[in-house]
Amino acid sequence: EADIYQTPRYLVIGTGKKITLECSQTMGHDKMYWYQQDPGMELHLIHYSYGVNSTEKGDLSSESTVSRIRTEHFPLTLESARPSHTSQYLCASEGQLGSQYFGPGTRLLVL
Amino acid sequence: QKEVEQDPGPLSVPEGAIVSLNCTYSNSAFQYFMWYRQYSRKGPELLMYTYSSGNKEDGRFTAQVDKSSKYISLFIRDSQPSDSATYLCASSSGNTPLVFGKGTRLSVIA
Numbered sequence: 001e002a003d004i005y006q007t008p009r010y011l012v013i014g015t016g017k018k019i020t021l022e023c024s025q026t027m028g029h030d031k032m033y034w035y036q037q038d039p040g041m042e043l044h045l046i047h048y049s050y051g052v053n054s055t056e057k058g059d060l061s062s063e064s065t066v067s068r069i070r071t072e073h074f075p076l077t078l079e080s081a082r083p084s085h086t087s088q089y090l091c092a093s094e095g096q097l098g099s100q101y102f103g104p105g106t107r108l109l110v111l
Numbered sequence: 112q113k114e115v116e117q118d119p120g121p122l123s124v125p126e127g128a129i130v131s132l133n134c135t136y137s138n139s140a141f142q143y144f145m146w147y148r149q150y151s152r153k154g155p156e157l158l159m160y161t162y163s164s165g166n167k168e169d170g171r172f173t174a175q176v177d178k179s180s181k182y183i184s185l186f187i188r189d190s191q192p193s194d195s196a197t198y199l200c201a202s203s204s205g206n207t208p209l210v211f212g213k214g215t216r217l218s219v220i221a
Contacts, residue, residue, distance in 0.1 A: 033208060042213040043155075043199070058208070090154050097162055098143040098203040102154035 003027065006091050006103035013081055014111050021076045021106045023091030029101075031094035032074040036060060036087050037105075043090070049074055081110045114138050115202055117212025126221050130187040134200035134212045137181065141202040141210075144176045146185045149197045149214065158198075159185065190219045 004025040013019055025032065034047040035058075045058030049068040063085070064078050074093075078085055088107050092100040117134045124130055132146075142163055147155035159174040161167045167174045175184040183200050197214040 039152075040216075043211050045208055048208055088152075092154075094209075097160055098205050098209060099145055099157050099160050100201075100209055101157060102147075105152075105154045107152070 004091060004093055004101055004103040006089075006106050008106060009104060010107050010109075012109045012111065015080075015082055017081050019078050019081055019108070021089050021091075021108070023074045023076070023103060024072050025074075025093040025101075025103075026072060027093060027095065027101075028071060029093035029095060030071065032068070033092040033094070033100060034058070034064075034066060034074070034076050035090040035092065036062065037090060038087050047076065081108075083110045086110050113212075114141075114210045115200060115212045117200055117215055119213050119215060121216040121218060123218045123220060124190055126190060126192060126219055128190050128219070130185075130190050130194070130217060130219075132185040132187075132198050132200075132215050132217070134183040134202075135181055136183065136202050136210075138202070138204065138210075139181075140204040140206075143203045143205060144174070144183050145201045145203075145209070146172075146174055146183075147199040147201060147211075149199060151196075155199055192219050192221045194219050 007022045030051045035043045044060035046062040047066040091103045145160040146158045149155040164178045171188045173186040199214040200212040201209045
């Protein structure tokens with residue numbers, strides 16, 4: 001079982017604010033992922049990283065950015081939050097055989 | 112067409128029933144197959160994974176992959192109300208990110 005943490009769990013913020021969603025894992029996994037998921041809807045891959053200093057955009061166009069300076073840490077940043085960014089953001093890291101382990105998620109509400 | 116197709120349901124069954132959840136995929140390079148369970152407002156949790164064709168059993172859960180027909184199945188025996196969740200299938204070639212199905216919402220009624 002992977003240990004993967006996300007903070008904050010819930011965030012309510014005003015339009016135009018800069019926010020950073022934190023994700024960290026203690027398994028030493030090289031590959032990490034960010035997904036966006038609206039309630040009852042499918043997962044959308046927005047960013048991924050295959051290791052330190054490696055970041056790629058996913059299938060869903062996103063105004064967020066990510067960085068990977070340390071193996072265990074993969075933060076996601078929104079420079080200027082908008083109501084359209086309201087969603088749940090899920091972080092995952094990859095273990096054996098391509099299996100991904102998810103964090104508990106951050107539920108973001110932009111007013 | 113998505114690379115992994117999954118009927119979103121919802122699927123409602125009585126307690127004790129055998130549940131069959133299914134996905135199809137189109138990428139012949141896929142060789143890793145997984146099932147995730149996601150409770151409401153939680154992150155998905157890995158339930159089963161298999162490599163290549165065949166069956167894998169874990170308690171009440173059986174995952175089945177048929178690469179010839181590109182068909183993935185999850186069977187739940189003696190279903191319980193606690194099994195009520197959304198089940199997502201996922202596949203990968205190993206060189207690219209996992210591709211997830213849309214998820215099937217399951218309700219087990221006591």
